[in-house]
Amino acid sequence: MTERIYTAGLVVIGDEILSGRTHDKNIAQIASWLQVQGIRLSEVRVVPDVVERIVEAVNALREAYDYLFTTGGIGPTHDDITVDAVAEALGVPVIIHPEARAILERYYASIGKELTEARLRMARAPEGAELIPNRMSGAPGIKLGNIHLMAGVPHITAGMLDALTGTLEGGAPLQSETVGCWTPESEIADILRQVEQAHETCQIGSYPFFREGRVGANFVVRSTNSEDLRSCVDSLCDGLATAGFDFTPGGI
Template sequence: MSNPTAAMLVIGDEILSGRTRDSNMHHLAGELTKRGIRLTEVRVVPDDRKAIIDAVRALSEACDWVFTSGGIGPTHDDITADCIAEAFGVPLDVREDARALLAAHASARGNELNEARLRMARIPEGATLIDNPISAAPGFTLNNVHVMAGVPTIFEAMVAGVLPTLAGGTPLLSQSLTIRRPEGEVAAPLRTLAEEFADLSVGSYPFVRDGAYGTNIVIRGTDASRVDAAMTRLAAMFPEATA
């Protein structure tokens, strides 16, 4: 498939320690799939300079787009902006338009734009700001990397702002069928189907419901007539299955 590719980099000790359950990956995966952008890799790294820089460079080279979440707040362990600047060898400083956004937000709430908050206006040179409709502190895009907040509501708002600006691909279509038989019994006919429709993705997801084994089959592709044809073949193989 020649659809655009994307990678995600989740940044934060709290995910790796098990304190926080990441939800941004699942959200981004669904949004990208809808737009025909293939998410080909996700990495989760700690709040560690070298780990972040190495991952950003690797993913930025491997994919059309990279999306990061986490590490752009006001505290000492928020080092994502510094790392992105270093990964691309550009300077980082407080930027006037970002400072103005934070100042307006702070003033509207009767807060002080202190030194910690001002850290969030430090933007790598050459970046474009990403709007934060929730708490003002902007994300940014530098080269092919979109840098966003880790707080899920803000992350999701930033994704909603960024995605319409990207060229998508042919949307990926999917159809599914539920077969009330264990995966081990549907595997052989499924392999035949996957070989016959090599241009499609044929996925198989086992489940247990009320003590009985079953398998969900999902067929994905960009050509609706091919997906239809594969579903017709599949339904003929398993007449007892339900859509």
């Protein structure tokens, strides 16, 4: 029986990533979280703060994958246009979400500030959307169909992911085990290929590194089936031992 694989796409919205000014942390954060939900991140697109470019990426990825996430562009300033772009992609109007407005009113009252016109921008949502709670700053994320709009600031997105944990349907989580060697990956290439070919539900990735003046590589075996994973890792370790290579279970 082949198990259904659930997939997700991610659109990272941000001139600051494309300029190199900000190092993205959301790709790795969302990827790791999705793994635990049994969902595989299958594609990421980073696009600039331009409505047409966001619309194009959102439409391509929401149709290609089970879930779509976006990060960035849901704050109060003029360059926050994600809500407008997603509404346009879906062909629905932008509304002031009453629940989001109430959340923002309470939040700003609690810190002794007013809900200005600019802050009220953070209550805008495509019609029909639900909210994703954000305990950090009041301004919620937005969920509409298979689309999830998250913040650009990584720790705010972390809180939104936390709120979503366990709410998305997924398959068996992809499991992985790592074996490391202080050996150039080019010496291990034949063993890797043979072991992967003999274990069809498993994939082996080879990730070389250069540390402490020496080269090495970590080999990451991945499978949704824990027995196959075990068997593949055992074969890899046997192959390395037979060929006379030292290796470190768990990786280096």
